[in-house]
Amino acid sequence: MKYSNEQLERYSRHIILKNVGVKGQEKLLGAKVLIVGTGGLGAPAAMYLAAAGIGTIGLVDFDRVELSNLQRQIIHSTKDIGKPKAISGQETIHAINPDVTVITYQEWINSQNITDIIEDRNYDFIIDGTDNFPAKFLINDACVLTGKPFSHAGIIRFEGQTMTYVPGKGPCYRCVFKDPPPPEAVPSCKQAGVLGVMGGIIGTVQATEALKYVLGIGQLLNGYLLTFDALEMNFRKVKLSQNRNCRICGDNPTIRELIDYEQQVCELKQH
Amino acid sequence: MGANKADAFVDITDVKCPVTFVKAKVAIEELEDGQLLEIRMNDGEPVQNVPRSLKDEGHKVLNVDNNGDGTYAVLVEKGGLE
Structure with missing residues (x-):
């Protein structure tokens, strides 16, 4: 490939x-990264990956930008309120780096569409930037079944966590967390609050994992859960082992089809 | 150029640091180990820094010629220090 002087400089x-x-x-x-959710986690991940020159970025989000998003979802601006998040994200990415092709999916992911979205451009790496357990298990199961690596993450209040799944190289999300908790047991981000910077820290770790995976360098967070406590300013890296009885990636998997878990009513009513 | 015959040539006088080294690096990455690259660079910051950066990456600087017009011709062997 021939670089222009501008590209060499960029x-x-x-x-x-x-x-x-x-x-x-x-x-x-030449890489293709799919980012599910352009919220607190997906926003910084998408922006750094765009700046880094990831050639194709897929953005999945059905939401529209709300004023309450702007405290942390830095890919969206005040002028974007009311705009579909996927479109707002696409515009920001193009403003950062016109070299990037952005594919938008204005959909809620579910058992019927997630595989098609992942296979649409045969994405190399998936970033889970969602805010609910049904979506996290769905992404995990879809990535295990399609053999795709992905970065899981979650943030709430002053805490965050992330792990990376690489097919055949360590545990999946379900090895560790088994099943979603009952919907009523879980405070959503909306109910619990989150310090705005949490997505920046953890989402940027996710983007780092995607870059390292594409480049084939360093040690990924497969087989580890990285946890972050902002109040104590502590990072901990906890070793995880693969669960041979895992229902999706274990020796005798019983999950052969994707599952739509029940979601909290308050999460759905606004859409 | 002396007795050495370069396999490729790149002019980095049209760019500034750090693109000077980047442009040289792009050119040298296209060569095989043992092949020679001639780089035309400006006096001052480029000639002070670019050859040193190339050495850091394992390439051998074989010759530095002052062209007498404010530029230098630097001859580098790819991977010559590895």
Whole structure:
């Protein structure tokens, strides 16, 4: 590939890195990353991946931008209120880096469409930036069944966590968390609150994992759960093992089809 | 150029740091180990820094010629220090 002087300048801090170089930047420009949710986690992840020159970014979000999103969802601006988040995200990405192709999916993910979305562009890596357990299990199961690596993350209040799934190399999300908790037992982000920066910290870790996966460098968070406590300013990396009895990736998997778990009523009523 | 015959040539006098090194690096990545790249660069910051950065990446600087017009011709062997 021939770089223009502008491209050399745009990606110069990458190309200078021994572990990236020209070939690494070409891998990034040729890579396809799907980001599910353009909220607290997905917003910074999408922006950094766009800036890094990930060539194709898929954005999945059915929501429209609300004023209450802007405290943390930095891909959206005040002028975007009322606009579909996927479109608002696409516009911000193009403003950051016109080299990036953005594919928008204005849909709620469910058992019927998630596989089609993942396979639409044969995405290399998936980022779970959703805010509810049904979506997290759905993404996990879909990635296990389609053999795709993905980054899980969750944030609430002053805490966050993230782990990476790589097919055949360590546990999946369900190995560790088994099943969604009952809907009434879980406070959603809307009910519990979240410090705005949490998505920036954890979403940027997710973007880092995507970049490292594409580049084939370093150690990913497969087999580990990274937890972050902002009040104590503590990161902890907890080793996880694969669960041979896991219902989706274990020795005798019993889940062969995707499941639509019940979602909290308050999560649905606004849409 | 002397006795050495470069396999490729790149002019980095049209860009500024850090793109100077980036452009040289792009050119050298297209070569095989042992092949030679001639780089035309400006006096001052480029000639002070670019050869050193290339050495850091394992390439051998074989020759630095002052072209007498404010530019230098630097001859580098890809992977010559590895």
